[in-house]
Amino acid sequence: EPEVTQTPSHQVTQMGQEVILRCVPISNHLYFYWYRQILGQKVEFLVSFYNNEISEKSEIFDDQFSVERPDGSNFTLKIRSTKLEDSAMYFCASSVEATNSPLHFGNGTRLTVT
């Protein structure tokens, strides 16, 4: 069964550095998402992406964040200048449709900002 894959599984970075988290969604899916989960807290929506543009973003997704689909397979999340509070598990997900369609999640990237 096809799966969403995320790399790396764990990323350690210093405050102020840029990080890029990578995801390969399921190939026939059209909708892509990033979520994050701070340790012990809920899974929070960051951004949804469709047809090569952001369709919705949360208030967490400020100017420090950006997403890109640079080719036909990858979907990336960039954090320009990381802060300590960006430390979290970041999940990529994809779905076939916007509605009536569940999310398929990757295993996540644990980002640690020191």
Next chain:
Amino acid sequence: AQRVTQPEKLLSVFKGAPVELKCNYSYSGSPELFWYVQYSRQRLQLLLRHISRESIKGFTADLNKGETSFHLKKPFAQEEDSAMYYCALIGNTGGFKTIFGAGTRLFVKA
């Protein structure tokens, strides 16, 4: 505002006992509701959705629009049901984001 509430952080039951994981939602339209599960060291995955009205691994969930609830139930819990369970909602405005409740950790004791 869209909101999903799971009032219990932890639910501990004995094997063979009935389980009910509570979920209440707040949404002005007609949302689609889901239960996701995360077993130890596995990815978050769909368990069931209200539109399918199916039973998965013995679990069922009925959408009660009057009470705005979507509780997850299983008549006889098994040890392998121990996991983190998340109730989730898709709205039908804007980018169709899925929002999650805080999750309930189910622990089934032998």
